[in-house]
Amino acid sequence: MTVLGTGAMGAGVAQSLLREGHDVTVWNRSRERAEPLAEHGATVADDAGSAVAEAEVVLLTLFDADAVVDVLEQAAGDAPTDAVWVQASTVGVEGSETVVQIAAKYGITLVEAMMLGTKTPAEQGKLTMLAAGPAATLDAIDPVLDAIGAKTVRAGERVGEGTALKLAANAWIASITAATGQSLAIARGLGIDPALFLQAIEGSASDSAYAHTKGASMMAGEFPAQFALDGLRKDIALITDAARANGVSTTLLDALGRVYADSSAAGHGKDDIAAVSTAF
Numbered sequence: 001m002t003v004l005g006t007g008a009m010g011a012g013v014a015q016s017l018l019r020e021g022h023d024v025t026v027w028n029r030s031r032e033r034a035e036p037l038a039e040h041g042a043t044v045a046d047d048a049g050s051a052v053a054e055a056e057v058v059l060l061t062l063f064d065a066d067a068v069v070d071v072l073e074q075a076a077g078d079a080p081t082d083a084v085w086v087q088a089s090t091v092g093v094e095g096s097e098t099v100v101q102i103a104a105k106y107g108i109t110l111v112e113a114m115m116l117g118t119k120t121p122a123e124q125g126k127l128t129m130l131a132a133g134p135a136a137t138l139d140a141i142d143p144v145l146d147a148i149g150a151k152t153v154r155a156g157e158r159v160g161e162g163t164a165l166k167l168a169a170n171a172w173i174a175s176i177t178a179a180t181g182q183s184l185a186i187a188r189g190l191g192i193d194p195a196l197f198l199q200a201i202e203g204s205a206s207d208s209a210y211a212h213t214k215g216a217s218m219m220a221g222e223f224p225a226q227f228a229l230d231g232l233r234k235d236i237a238l239i240t241d242a243a244r245a246n247g248v249s250t251t252l253l254d255a256l257g258r259v260y261a262d263s264s265a266a267g268h269g270k271d272d273i274a275a276v277s278t279a280f
Contacts (some may be wrong), residue, residue, distance in 0.1 A: 001025070001144065002055040004048055004071050005089070006034040008225065009115055010061035012122025013088075013148040015040055019125065020147035027051035029067075049078035057144050058085045061115075064234060065095025069102060076106035084141055085110045087159065090170070092238030093245070096163040103159075111137050112162030113145055113152075116169050118226035126150040130169070132162035167239045173210070173227075173273075174236055174256050180211045181277030184218055194219055214274040223271035230269035233260045 003014045006028040017024050018040050027045040028034040034044045045051035052058050052075045062068050068089050079085075085108050087099055096112075103110035111133030121127050129149035131138050134157055138145075145152045155161040184194040198215050201207045217223055240253040259279045268275035 002027070002045075002051050002058045003042075004028075004051060004058060004060050004075070005062040005067070006037060007061070007063065008119040008228070009088075009122050010059075011037060012119055013059065013061060013115070013127070014042055015123050016125035016148045017144070018042060022144070022147060025051050025055065048075035051075070052079040052083065055079055055083050057141055058083055059113075059144070060085065060087050060089050062089045063231070064089070065091035065098060068095070068099055072099065072102045072106070072108075076102070076108055079108070081107070083109070084137060086113045086141060086144070087111070088113050088115050090114065090166055090235050090238065091163065092167070093160065093163060093242045095238070096160045100159050109137060110159055111141065112155075112159050113141075114162045114166035115148075116166065120226060121150075122148070128153065130155055130162045130165045132156050132165075133159055164242075167235070167242055170232070170235045171239050171253065174232055174239075174260070175252065176208060176210055177214050177273050178256055178259055178276050180208075180215050181218055181274070181280050184215060184277060185280035214272075217272060217274040218277035223268065223275040225270060225272045227273050228270055229260060229273050229275050230264055232273045233257070233264060233269075236260060 114130035117127035262279040
């Protein structure tokens, strides 16, 4: 089992795979980000090609489409011909189509398993996996998906359908996080304890565990990164492009893009997405 890319999510899933007894090789462009995984039992490779040389499953957990394309071009020819490549990076619709084309170019078996969740669920093996690809191939990698996810939702048999579901899900995450920050700011601005907002929705039909998690961070003014704000900004741009190309209104997405950009411009790009509250 090989994990290519050991940022917050890649490192987390590598730890979960190791905990479940998988033999794991890891690689990251900046080796120092992969080296701590050696303490958990991972083998740290010097380059992407050697990382996949004996892999049965290769998990791509990289930042964007350019990174995925670059790594595929570097390493595709070095993996066993029967290896299954699992594209788990959020790359958007066009990026997904490009990855499919490169997979076909090299004759590799490709499926998707988008990761819905943040750093802590990745480390705990509690992500929701949004999978797409031929059913038989997904069946074969179920032990891998089970090790890193609490559940798997199969979006379809075509690579790209997992991406579509991930974009829809991240639109929700972007919306609910910004809306939580707005409501807390309104409460504060009108002179009441913002915690009362969370108390008011608790247990009701409008309640959200995510609002409480991010709301606590917002009220504390502390934003240790579980999902970096600039990472979500990248995703919002991908979602906006996909919506516009398919006749879906981008009115809300455009507003979300602006509010997250404001927080990033104020120095919160590497902080958790809860830092969007500073824009209000």
